[in-house]
Amino acid sequence: MTATIYDVAREAKVSMATVSRVVNDNPNVKEATRAKVKEVIERLQYTPNAVARGLASKKTTTIGIVLPDISDLASAETVSGIESVANMYKYNVILANSCNDKDIERDIFNSFMSKQVDGIIYLGHSMTESTRNYLEGINIPLVLSSNIDIDDRYYSININYEKAGYDATKEFLEKGVKRVSLVISSYESQKAQRIISGYKKALNEFKLDFDSSLIIDGYKTYKESSDAYKKVKMNKVEAVITMFDEVALSILHQAQDMGVDVPKKLEILSFENTKLLDMARPKITSIFQPIFDIGAVSMRTLTKVIDIEKAKSKGEEYEETEISALQSEGKKLYLPHRIIHRQTTK
Template structure:
C-alpha cells in the first residue's frame, strides 16, 4: 500500500482547528493556547505529520538549507570540518546538503549549480582553490558564501582558516633548528593558493631567517594520499632531504611507512611534521608531530559566519584567523 502524504490540511481537520493554527504550532509561534497546542501536537504525533521544508520555504522564501561543497568526503581533514559545520547548522536549525566535488574544478561548478537550483540560503565551500569559473558563479548567484579551510587571497569571499604562512614558518624553523640542512616541503598543487602562496611563503621565510639558501628541488607537489607518500620517500632520499613538512596527514603516513620500508629510522635519521592533526597522526608508530589547527572550530566558525551573512547581521571581519599550535610527537627529535 502506498504511504499517503499527510498534509497540514489533514492535521487541521483532525484537530478541528484552522491551518493557520497548525502552522503557528509547527513554527513555534507563542500565540497559541496551551490546550490547543497540546491537541495539535498530539494529532501531529498520531498522523506522523512532517512539515514539508520546501513548501515552508516557498511560503517564507527561505528553505533554511545550506549547501556544503566538500572536495573529498573520505579525507579526514574535510570530514572533521564538516562535523563543526553540521553541529552549528543544527543549533541554528539549518538543514545541510553535502555535495562531493572530487577535487575536480569542472565538477565543482556543476555541483554548485545543483545546490543553487535547490534554492539553498547559503554555501560553505571547501575547495583547494577559487577558480575564475567558481568565482563567477558565486558573484552571479548573490548567495552568501563562506570558505572553510581554504583561502581567498583577494579576500572577496568570507573565510575561516589558520595563518598558514606562520604555521609552516614555525614548522620549518623547528626542523632547521634540530640540525636538518635539507628540509623538504611536500604539499598539493602549487597552483592552489594555500600551497603556492601561503605555505611556500612561510617555508621561504624560515629559510631566509636561518640563512639557508632556497632550493627548488626540495619542493614536491603530490596527491594527498597514502600511496603518494610511500612513493615520495625515495624521491626525498635522492635529493638528500633529512626532514619534510607534509601538507596532508595521509601523505605523511605514507612518508613514514616509506621510511620504515627503507630501514630509515624516524626521527633519528629522518624527521616529519604534518599539517592537519587529524586522528591519523596518533595511529602511527611513531606518532606524527603536527601543526594543530582547530578543524572542528574552523567548520563551526564558518557556519556561524554564514548564519550572520544569511540574516544580514553585522560582520566585523570576513576573513577569520584561528590560532594554531605545533604538537610535538615521535616523528621529530
C-alpha cells in the same frame, strides 16, 4: 506514498503558498481556510520539509556543504563542527561530494539553487577562477572552510598557513637542520603558496638559500605518495613537512621499509593533525589545526552572512562587527595553531 505540499494544496483547493503560510503560522490566512488546510495535512499525514516552510518565509533553514572528497578525514571532522552549530541554530544540512570534479561541482551548485538553500559552505583545497565567477553569479551567501579566497570576495576560515609554514620550518632550522623539504599537493594551491611563503621567510631569517628542488609537489593521498620518499632521499633531506597526513604516513612507511631510523635520520612533520597521526608508530608530529572549530566557526560566520544579506535585501541597517572581531586580513579569519611534538621529530 509520502504526501507533498502539492497534494495538500490540491486536496484543500488552495495554493501552495497558502499551505506554506499555514505551516509557518502566518496570520494572513482566514481561519476557515487554515482549519481546512490543517485537516488535510493531518489526514494525508503530511510532514512539511524545509523548502515548503521556506516558500512563505523566503528562508529554508537549509545550508549546503560542498565536499571535495567525502572519505577525507579532515573534511569529516570539519563537517562535524559545521553540524554542531547548524543544529544549534536549527539549520538542516545537505552534504554533496564533488569528487574534486568541477562539472559535478557545478551540478551541485545548481541543485542547491533548486533546493533554495540559505547559504553554502565550500570545503576544498583550492577554488578555480571559473568556480568563483559562477558562484558570484548565483548570488547565494557563501563561506570558505579550510579554503582560501585570493581577493576577499568571501569569508574564509583557516589557520594562518604562512605563519604555520614559518613556524614548522623554523622548528627544524633552530635545531641545526639545513635541508628541510616541503611536500605539497600543487603549486596552484593557495594553501601551498602560503606555506611556501612562510618556509622562505624562515630560510631567509637563517640566511639560507631557497632550493626549489626541496619543494616536492603532486602528492595528496597515501596511494599517490608511493614514490615520495625516493625524491626525499634523492635530495638528501633531513626533515620533511607535508601538507597532508596521508602523505606523511606514506613517507614514514617507505622510510621504515628502507631501514631508515625516524626521527634519527629523517624527521617528519605534517599539517593536518587528523587521527591518523596518533595511529602511526612512531606517532607523527604535526601542526595542530582546530579542524572541528574551523567547521563550527564557518557555520556561525555563514549565519551572520545570511543575516547581513537578508538585511541588505530589505534595505535595513547592518554591521559586521561580530565577524570582524575574528579578522586578521580582510575576510580571512584565522584560528590559532601550534606544533604538537610526537615521535617523528627530535
